[in-house]
Amino acid sequence: MVKLSAVVCVQNQEAQLSDCLRKLSFCDEIVVVADRCTDRSQEIARRYGAIVIDGIFPLESHRRMAGVEASSSEWVLEVEPEDRIDAALAWEIRAVLQMRRAGDWYELPIDNYIGESLVRNGWTGVLSARREPRLYKRGLKSWDAGRVRTPVAMAGQSGGALTGAIRRLLGRDVGSLMERLNRFTALRAEDVVDTGRTAGLAMSLGQGIGELARSYLVQGGWREGRLGLMAGLLSGMSPLIVHLRARDVADGRRLAAEQAIETTQPATLRRVAGLSGR
Template structure:
């Protein structure tokens, strides 16, 4: 997490059921680290440009067999906490559990329509230590699990995903900035029309297939953001790559290869 002092205390206050709490602070310049220490958390502080290695660093610092991974804008209620404890103490055959997510935009609960790299309603966040692996990407890294699914919990994580519509638009801008850098790292100019087609598919999948239409104006807006995500990411990546080409056509490296340079949320938690 980075500069999450406004939300972190509420998040940590709900994690007293954990045997251990680990907070990963990524280049924080506010009171995030002080809040983590006040709650007795183990602090991992450093620079983690890629989300995957950041999460892996949190897991590495955990001492328990089971990990519950929670972000600073998420809350674990008492009923979910109890369900988590029961789940991991019944000797499950699998290696990870999926947990539903109740997503809020301000005070409004939006259950349907999430997807397309712009939100999710089911996450694999409770897992055995060492069973979850992330790709080295800046935002929404791909994940794999070594073992089978142990089950799906019934109580949701509470996720205050956006404060309002302006916050949603700002999140789209932030996510597409990061995704564009991932695309630019590959070095090939992404195809615009392939991503336009992908955007249309994501919009209709979120709005119709995932029933975002039943959420009214917010459902339409979420589907629109999901559809715009690949298009804007593509255009920003093309802009980055064009800026990096000399007149001769030679590609100039604009930043260090963070994938190579990076050395590096039982119920411990790495946020």
């Protein structure tokens, strides 16, 4: 029997966590990484028998590697709190592992739902994705440094994509998509300032037009009606919002640094004056 560990990274998402973990009973082990959680996420995870890693993980790579390193199985299944692994996909995952096919890692398709509506097309990675490498042998996946949706690298041989899809619940309505965009742009703005690779306004506008075209035209968002249009518009807005928020982050950090200097200078001057008076 090939052992499988599910790894779930959570940040104050208790409302989604219980349903997510209930669908993972087919796994041999569940590891929940609770990143700065102040809600009942840890309590819910332990109720389902999960191993809980509680701590502060500023970067996505920190969270995910902590979960993988805490797992004890040969294979890892990465799951988000908003993901649901239905019975058919669970059976397929187990069958693939038991048949010991040649692949070292597999992509899982993702069915994105807004409310009760399945939105198949128009996803560019800003709000969600259409498929991701989620099933892999330990030690074969690595993440770039960053806070959100960072690029990944896979070692070993790809086994292709499974047939069944993760059911991802993005929220009740369009407002949930906007909340998701707000979180994404806030974290991406921090990453931009950290790296110093800040795009200018004109470039950000150009990138936004490209994202809109890719979402609505290339990825087929036009097939999804108003929800596809909304996904395209939000994807197109993201580079400009990141640019503006990065400016705010940089200004905030600069002001904090100046205030820190002003706070320490008087104490330093008093010490120097005291030494001079001796």
